Amino acid sequence: MDALVILTLFVPFVGFLINGIFNKYTGKKAHWIAVPALGISALGGLAILWQVVNTGQVFENTFWTWIIADKLHVPFGYYIDNLAAIMIFVVTFVSFWIHVYSIGYMAEDRSYARYFAYLNFFVFAMLLLVMANNYVLMFVGWEGVGLASYLLIGFWFHKKSASDAANKAFIVNRIGDAGFLLGIFTLFAIFGTLNYSEIFTSNIAVNKGLLSLALIFLFIGATGKSAQFPLYVWLPDAMEGPTPVSALIHAATMVTAGVYMVARSAPLYIQVPEVGYIVALTGAFTAVFAATMALVNNDIKRIIAYSTISQIGYMMVGVGLGAYWAGIFHLYTHAFFKALLFLGAGSVMHAMHDVLDINRMGGLKDKLPHTFWTFLIGSLALAGIFPFAGFWSKDAIIHYSELSGYTIIFYLTLLGVLMTAFYTFRLVFKVFFGEPRDRELYEKAHESPPVMLIPMWVLAFFAVVAGFVSGWFQEFLTSQLPHAHFEHGEAGILLPIITNGLALLGILIAYFMYVKPVIPSSLGENPIIKGIYKILYNRWGIISDWYEIVLMGWLRSFAAGVYRYFEDLFIDGTVIGAAGLTAATGNLVRKLQDGKYSTYALLMTAGFILILYLLVL
Amino acid sequence: MNYTYWILMLALLYFSIGALVVLFRRNALVMLMGLELMLNSANFALITVGNVVDSLEGQVFALVILAIAAAEVALGLAIVINLYRLKGTANIDEFNSLRSD
Numbered sequence: 001m002d003a004l005v006i007l008t009l010f011v012p013f014v015g016f017l018i019n020g021i022f023n024k025y026t027g028k029k030a031h032w033i034a035v036p037a038l039g040i041s042a043l044g045g046l047a048i049l050w051q052v053v054n055t056g057q058v059f060e061n062t063f064w065t066w067i068i069a070d071k072l073h074v075p076f077g078y079y080i081d082n083l084a085a086i087m088i089f090v091v092t093f094v095s096f097w098i099h100v101y102s103i104g105y106m107a108e109d110r111s112y113a114r115y116f117a118y119l120n121f122f123v124f125a126m127l128l129l130v131m132a133n134n135y136v137l138m139f140v141g142w143e144g145v146g147l148a149s150y151l152l153i154g155f156w157f158h159k160k161s162a163s164d165a166a167n168k169a170f171i172v173n174r175i176g177d178a179g180f181l182l183g184i185f186t187l188f189a190i191f192g193t194l195n196y197s198e199i200f201t202s203n204i205a206v207n208k209g210l211l212s213l214a215l216i217f218l219f220i221g222a223t224g225k226s227a228q229f230p231l232y233v234w235l236p237d238a239m240e241g242p243t244p245v246s247a248l249i250h251a252a253t254m255v256t257a258g259v260y261m262v263a264r265s266a267p268l269y270i271q272v273p274e275v276g277y278i279v280a281l282t283g284a285f286t287a288v289f290a291a292t293m294a295l296v297n298n299d300i301k302r303i304i305a306y307s308t309i310s311q312i313g314y315m316m317v318g319v320g321l322g323a324y325w326a327g328i329f330h331l332y333t334h335a336f337f338k339a340l341l342f343l344g345a346g347s348v349m350h351a352m353h354d355v356l357d358i359n360r361m362g363g364l365k366d367k368l369p370h371t372f373w374t375f376l377i378g379s380l381a382l383a384g385i386f387p388f389a390g391f392w393s394k395d396a397i398i399h400y401s402e403l404s405g406y407t408i409i410f411y412l413t414l415l416g417v418l419m420t421a422f423y424t425f426r427l428v429f430k431v432f433f434g435e436p437r438d439r440e441l442y443e444k445a446h447e448s449p450p451v452m453l454i455p456m457w458v459l460a461f462f463a464v465v466a467g468f469v470s471g472w473f474q475e476f477l478t479s480q481l482p483h484a485h486f487e488h489g490e491a492g493i494l495l496p497i498i499t500n501g502l503a504l505l506g507i508l509i510a511y512f513m514y515v516k517p518v519i520p521s522s523l524g525e526n527p528i529i530k531g532i533y534k535i536l537y538n539r540w541g542i543i544s545d546w547y548e549i550v551l552m553g554w555l556r557s558f559a560a561g562v563y564r565y566f567e568d569l570f571i572d573g574t575v576i577g578a579a580g581l582t583a584a585t586g587n588l589v590r591k592l593q594d595g596k597y598s599t600y601a602l603l604m605t606a607g608f609i610l611i612l613y614l615l616v617l
Numbered sequence: 618m619n620y621t622y623w624i625l626m627l628a629l630l631y632f633s634i635g636a637l638v639v640l641f642r643r644n645a646l647v648m649l650m651g652l653e654l655m656l657n658s659a660n661f662a663l664i665t666v667g668n669v670v671d672s673l674e675g676q677v678f679a680l681v682i683l684a685i686a687a688a689e690v691a692l693g694l695a696i697v698i699n700l701y702r703l704k705g706t707a708n709i710d711e712f713n714s715l716r717s718d
Contacts, residue, residue: 595713601640 001051001059005078008044008092009127011037016120023113031103034116038096038123045092052085058480060133060197067136071192079133079196082480083328087130087260090335091253095123097455098248101343104452105244105350115155115242122148126253130260134195135184138261142180142225145254146173152249153241165237172234176224180261183217187268190214200267208272215268215275219282222258226312229286233547235309236293239301243346246301251308251342252335259315259331263324263481270482276320277406283316284401284412291419295426296536299356300345303427307382308338310416314397317413322484323400325477329470330393337381337389337463343456344375348431350452351445358430360441365432367445370453372432374460379428381463383421383503386496392467395499396474402495404484417499421506429514624665631658645697645707649690656686 015037019030026033052059062077080088099119106115125144132138154166184194190210191199222228227235238250249255262269262279269276287310294306311334318327351368352361365372381388384395394417401410436442447453512518592603631654638651660679667675697707704711 597709597712598640598643605636605640 001048001080002061002063004044004048004051005061005080005131008041008048008088009078009124009131011040011044012120012127013124016117016124019113019117019120023117026113028112030113030116031099034120035096035099035103037120038092038099041123041127042092042096045088048080049085049089052080052082053476056479058197062133072188072194074134074136074194076137077133078131080131082476083260083263083324084130086328086332086477088127090332091123091126091130094252094335094339094459095119095126095248097458098244098252098339098343101247101346101452101455102242102244104449105346106242109242111155115152118148118151118155119245119248122152122249122254126257129257133197135187136194138264139177139180139184142221142257142261143177145249145257146170146177146225149173149238149249149254152245153238155241155245159240162240165234165240169234169238172231173224176221176231179217179219179224180221183214183219183221186210186214186217196264206271211268212272212275215265215272216278218261218265219275219279222261222279222316223282224258225261226255226258226316227309228258228282228313228316229289230547232286232290232309236302236305239299239305243301243342243349246305247339247342247346250305251338255308255312256315256331256335259312259319259327262316262319263328266319266322266324266481269319270322270484273322273484276322276484278320280317280320280401280404280406280409283313283318283320284409284416285313286310287313287317287416288412288419289313291416291423292536294423295419296533298358300348300358300361300427300431301342301356303358303423304338304341304345307341307420307423310420311338311382314394314413314416317401317409318397321400321404321406321409322482323397324481324483325474326393326396326400328477329473330390330397332473333381333389333393333463333466336459336466337378340374340378340456340459340463341382343452343459344371344378347371347448347452347456348375350448352441353444355438355441358427360438361431361436362434362438363432363436363442364445367442368432368447370447370456374453374456375432376428377460377463379424381467383424383507384417384499385421385503386500387464387467389463389465389467391496391500392470395496396470398499399495400484414499414502418502418506421503422510425507425510426514429510433515621665621669625662628658628661628665631655631661643708643710645700645709646694648709649693649697652693653686653690656682 015034018033019026023030058079058081060077060079062075064076065073066076067074078084099116102115102119106112109115122145125141125148127141129138129141129145132141150166150170153169154163157163157166187199188194190206191202191204193199193202224231235250235255239246241250269279290306290309290313294303294310297303297306311330315327315330315334318324318330320327347368348361348364348371349356351364351371355361377388381390384390398410398413398417401413404410592599635651635654635656635658638654639648642648642651660682663675663678663682665675667673667678700712701707
């Protein structure tokens with residue numbers, strides 16, 4: 001297992017080093033290093049999963065002790081149980097296909113090698129996060145993926161909007177990370193250790209209040225990384241990055257790290273269901289809240305981004321209610337179909353010369369047949385139509401939210417299903433059906449090269465079949481993860497019918513609005529509907545920009561004050577003063593060396609006389 | 618006879634004049650002359666002291682110093698001439714740069 005872990009974890013890192021240091025030489029051939037590196041890593045991930053499935057045991061080992069400070073011992077080691085193995089498999093597998101896709105998508109880019117270096121680094125950091133055997137090491141990976149995300153959102157840093165979006169993502173994540181750190185500190189205060197195996201098996205009498213505090217702090221970290229309310233604001237802007245990055249980092253892997261972290265801490269969360277309820281309620285609210293903003297957006301990538309926020313909300317409902325396997329199951333299916341949707345969006349952008357506005361598209365299904373079919377499969381999976389992958393996982397979560405007895409969460413998740421189906425198919429209908437709205441763009445549109453289409457078909461295949469393993473998945477994960485007591489209710493036939501009905505209803509509404517306009521467009525002139533539309537289109541105005549109103553005003557003036565009185569006077573004053581002092585001393589001393597013989601001779605004579613005087617005395 | 622004392626005083630006087638010339642004159646040629654004066658005052662002192670201790674070593678030393686002084690002044694004059702050609706002056710304070718700018 002040691003060898004497998006080292007191989008899976010460090011081969012992408014070596015790829016990052018090679019492309020990072022020698023990017024002048026690798027240049028347009030960078031993918032010959034990055035993609036095989038991920039190939040090896042993906043095979044390693046598969047082998048790890050294979051071993052874990054076959055042996056059914058938890059693999060744990062420490063390579064070396066990283067930090068020793070008094071009572072704090074932080075090892076560098078791995079902890080691979082069923083949960084981590086699934087996660088490793090998803091991360092490496094999806095990453096590999098997105099790397100392949102990137103060969104085609106980024107082919108024209110000037111910073112080709114830099115792109116692949118960042119991408120490799122991201123996979124390394126993500127695997128570190130997943131494999132770590134303690135919270136500190138997980139935090140290292142957590143920050144590593146944050147860094148990779150920042151670098152890749154701002155990949156086209158010459159665009160102001162991209163570098164702003166990168167800063168926004170980084171800063172909002174800092175807030176969450178501060179929570180995560182506080183959570184780690186609190187856990188250390190409670191348990192005196194941060195290793196998973198010791199914390200989870202610890203039998204010391206735990207103060208419930210303190211533990212709740214720690215878990216709430218951890219969850220704040222998760223809301224930052226996983227873009228949950230109220231820290232979701234960075235994810236839509238993160239779409240400024242290259243589309244494969246959106247697929248990999250901001251849909252399939254990194255943003256689900258928060259869900260993974262909550263599931264990782266399941267033995268703790270299970271002890272205080274009240275905190276789990278907060279997690280689930282936040283998730284359910286986010287699921288609906290983000291979906292409302294997706295309903296009216298016109299940016300192909302931002303619609304999918306809001307959808308991602310919404311779907312992660314579902315995962316949070318799952319892990320919050322104690323149905324850890326369901327949350328992780330949705331994470332796993334979501335990784336396939338959401339990455340697929342983003343790759344499809346990338347393919348559309350490729351064909352449309354980077355146009356993102358869906359009002360300028362239309363009728364593309366004949367021009368881009370492969371993209372259309374894969375996108376349709378992804379959309380059906382996202383909408384949760386039987387038997388696509390999303391159906392199995394989303395229904396599991398909704399089923400548990402029904403069993404949990406928290407009616408409000410149950411109804412929110414059902415409402416989310418309706419809206420998900422509507423906005424997904426609004427996107428499909430507007431992009432691929434109807435008449436082309438921009439003739440010129442339409443004529444020039446062309447299907448993407450095979451190097452992009454093959455990954456899409458592979459992911460499409462998984463978006464269809466990934467859900468079939470739900471029975472096995474439940475057994476596999478619950479054999480090691482704890483599960484809440486209510487999880488024994490029978491899954492009736494009624495619930496799937498309701499959810500599929502709602503999803504179909506959403507699709508039909510979209511169909512009658514955008515393909516066969518049975519619903520009159522004059523409805524949009526109604527002042528109430530117009531008002532609602534406007535609020536949604538402005539991303540709920542105040543609620544979305546609360547930080548702008550509540551925080552930014554005084555933060556900006558505080559920063560300006562610090563700049564004027566501290567930076568200018570103190571820091572600059574110190575630096576400039578030190579420079580002035582040095583220059584003044586130099587000016588004084590240089591008078592001794594003016595290059596004139598007479599001065600030297602005088603000094604020499606004076607010195608000689610002085611020595612003579614001292615010797616005689 | 619205690620003329621030894623007076624001759625040594627004379628040597629000191631010569632030496633001081635030479636040193637002051639070297640210190641306070643700016644003309645390189647004059648400075649060289651001052652140096653010669655200092656060397657010769659040393660010769661005076663050597664010969665006188667040699668006489669007192671009844672040894673020829675003092676006179677031998679003086680001869681050697683004369684030879685070396687001749688070589689030194691030849692070298693010094695050559696340098697002064699080159700410097701004069703370079704700058705058009707023999708003022709020692711003009712030669713304050715290591716670079717030929």
